[in-house]
Amino acid sequence: MIVSVIKGMGENLEDILTQRRKKIDSFKALGIPPFPNGFKVGIDCRQANDSFGTKSGEELKELGDDFTMAGRIMAIRSFGKTIFTHIQDRTGKIQIYIRKDVIGETGFNNFKEFDIGDFVGVRGGLFRTKTEELTVMVKEITMLSKSIRPLPEKWHGLVDVEARYRQRYLDLIVNPRSKEIFYKRFRIIQLIREFLGAKDFLEVETPMMHPIPGGAAARPFKTFHNALGMDLYLRIAPELYLKRLVVGGMERVFEINRSFRNEGVSTQHNPEFTMLEFYQAYATYLDLMNFTEEMFTAIAKEVLGTLCFDYQGEKIDFTPPWQRMTLKEAVMNYGEVEKGVLDNKESALNYAGKLGLTFKADESLGKIQFKIFEDLVEQHLVQPTFITDYPVEVSPLARKKDDNPELTERFELFIGGKEIANAFSEINNPLDQKERFAAQLQEKEAGDEEAHEMDEDYIQALEYGMPPTAGEGVGIDRLVMLLTNSSSIREVILFPHLKTNK
RNA sequence: GGGCCGUUAGCUCAAUUGGCAGAGCAACUGACUCUUAAUCAGUAGGUCGAAGGUUCGACUCCUUCACGGCCCA
Known part of the structure; x- marks a missing residue:
């Protein structure tokens, strides 16, 4: 068992990272490569849902149990001898059902050491749960890439705006x-x-x-x-x-x-x-x-x-x-400016001054008109x-x-x-x-x-x-x-x- | 550049007047064969953005700085 290795650890981030790194070694010791290459994906989540989402349990059964899918583990719900998880790929999510009596004791115990955030490949058949959710009954589950950092919280996601931009990959996950x-x-x-x-x-x-x-x-x-x-x-x-x-x-x-x-x-x-x-x-x-x-x-x-x-x-x-209108019409509409005010530099400057706009001494009339437009009108053009x-x-x-x-x-x-x-x-x-x-x-x-x-x-x-x-x-x-x-x-x-x- | 607001556990958020820093999720231990924010029992986890200052005592008040958000230029 891998568990014994990690007992008694503290639980701050450094400890979590350490214990996850140790899992990589433990997997290696068990002959489970933590970062294997070459897993072939048969269908993605969207294809599964689009092609089989409306099929009955009987129909699904006839499709066999040789579907292969891959994705990142996003949730784990564990019940002693069975485990539900969701995996996520670029197209969506699908539920995975793992039973000890289907994949065997060794495989089952190994999976217990997989974490949220890990990439896995699965092979199995599609079926419907009690709640009718399309789910993969796993015959075989393969570690594809071991994660060592915990993901943000599953319900609220990543909210902190700064973190979302700096670590956009987490935002996207x-x-x-x-x-x-x-x-x-x-x-x-x-x-x-x-x-x-x-x-x-x-x-x-x-x-x-x-x-x-x-x-x-x-x-x-x-x-x-x-x-x-x-x-x-x-x-x-x-x-x-x-x-x-x-x-x-x-x-x-x-x-x-x-x-x-x-x-x-x-x-x-x-x-x-x-x-x-x-x-x-x-x-x-x-x-x-x-x-x-x-x-x-x-x-x-x-x-x-x-x-x-x-x-x-x-x-x-x-x-x-x-709608189409000239710049001058727009200013007159939104600024309630009388005709002619914008055509004369002195009156235009005077009006701009009331808006709090300042210009250098020899500013051109066109620029004054343009600035008035920017200040007054743009925001109203919904x-x-x-x-x-x-x-x-x-x-x-x-x-x-x-x-x-x-x-x-x-x-x-x-x-x-x-x-x-x-x-x-x-x-x-x-x-x-x-x-x-x-x-x-x-x-x-x-x-x-x-x-x-x-x-x-x-x-x-x-x-x-x-x-x-x-x-x-x-x-x-x-x-x-x-x-x-x-x-x-x-x-x-x-x-x-x-x-x-x- | 200016004004206002924010920064607390990996994530999401609390903390009364300045008086022992708390919860949920995630993690760890255990129970559990149809759950989906699983549930139940337990454990552990903190440089309260940084540096100064005031105070018997600072997450809390003051100053400066960093980063971010919104608004303005």
């Missing part, structure tokens, strides 16, 4: 909802790929390390390439590279991958986050609004089975068409809403409107009070783009650390000619938050950024 979120995340991204693929978009990978950080207004992370002796920046957006590809004739491209922004961490922001960016030649920002409605509704139908869902206590309805006509000063990569060069052919999509997407008709006039970069450079010199850099190489690409094109960026993490009813971005990122040390 004991909190089914967490695992579901990441399965849904995968499904959402998969659907986006299918959707874009079906519309003849090409998926590409562009550099993560940029000599000039561009494509967004954000501070970058800086790094250094030793061999080349040069500074590099983790990308803040893939935008300028994707548009170079459009110049190269890839008229429909997309990329789903990480961008990095050296900014604060919050429930809405992780330093590295996942964006979808896609570009379509011969489309305009108006086309992309319809496109976005179509894509998002397709995803919601597939993932949620409905277009109406709950997000943090709010009912959100994806049924198109979605139902999907396209906000259009962004000021040219805050949109250095967006095409100017033909009938009003102060505004751009741009929209942002808001859902649940969050910015989910940003899109515009692209600037394909290299002279215009160069002027915009120059204006950004002035902003930068005036102290705006988020102003866009001059990118001569990108201008050169435009000089070869880019077809009229529209492009869009979608925050995948935020989209997943919406569709999984998660209040924090950390719930949808497997390993969110946390400070080290503890």
Whole structure:
């Protein structure tokens, strides 16, 4: 017996670890390998339940007793000469029934030394218990991987938020909802790929390390390439590279991958986050609004089975068409601002001051309008809403409107009070783009650390000619938050950024 | 960066006014052949986030720090 080895131990964590390590030696001494390889799994829990969950006891009996399954022991209920346990695999759980008179005294006694958390393989037949639960009657049970650390509590799971993020593997083992979120995340991204693929978009990978950080207004992370002796920046957006590809004739491209922004961490922001960016030649920002409605509704139908869902206590309805309003209209609606106030710098500044917003002396009207919008309106845009006509000063990569060069052919999509997407008709006039970069450079010199850099190489690409094109960026993490009813971005990122040390 | 809150056994949580730190699960011993948060009897398990301070006495009050949460910038 193994038991004798471990009698009299204390019971703090170190003692538990010690006694579990000793079990490994005891198993070895008994000829039971604690970490064997090569166990072949016949069916998983989902297959068992889907294929046999409705069969009668008689029908199950005819299927024989040669099913093999494997998983992690999640519970043990022991009764002297019989033991019930549940094992869990990636697809779910199934109950295992072990009887001394079926597997024999040696096997039974050995199993008594197995612990919650161990991986086991079982061979046996399926049957129904008194309570009709589909269960494996074990003929043979094999240790597949011995655990030595105890799992979190079975009923409450792992609650401590910090521990859930730092030890995400434990969260995934004991909190089914967490695992579901990441399965849904995968499904959402998969659907986006299918959707874009079906519309003849090409998926590409562009550099993560940029000599000039561009494509967004954000501070970058800086790094250094030793061999080349040069500074590099983790990308803040893939935008300028994707548009170079459009110049190269890839008229429909997309990329789903990480961008990095050296900014604060919050429930809405992780330093590295996942964006979808896609570009379509011969489309305009108006086309992309319809496109976005179509894509998002397709995803919601597939993932949620409905277009109406709950997000943090709010009912959100994806049924198109979605509301569209200009930035100025939005401010007037939500801020009860009289017509004309936003059109004049003095009155706009005055109004912004009442909201508690402050600006540097020579701030542009467009930026003031944009800040007022951010402060006043964003949080109210719960139902999907396209906000259009962004000021040219805050949109250095967006095409100017033909009938009003102060505004751009741009929209942002808001859902649940969050910015989910940003899109515009692209600037394909290299002279215009160069002027915009120059204006950004002035902003930068005036102290705006988020102003866009001059990118001569990108201008050169435009000089070869880019077809009229529209492009869009979608925050995948935020989209997943919406569709999984998660209040924090950390719930949808497997390993969110946390400070080290503890 | 600021405000508020939190940090107690492996996990989930208690601890009255500043007066011997407690429970459930997990673990260990024993009983038990259909349980499912199994049950029953027993045992053991603590640097109360860290460092200072006040006090006869600090999980509790004060200060600083670390990490986390929520809100704000």
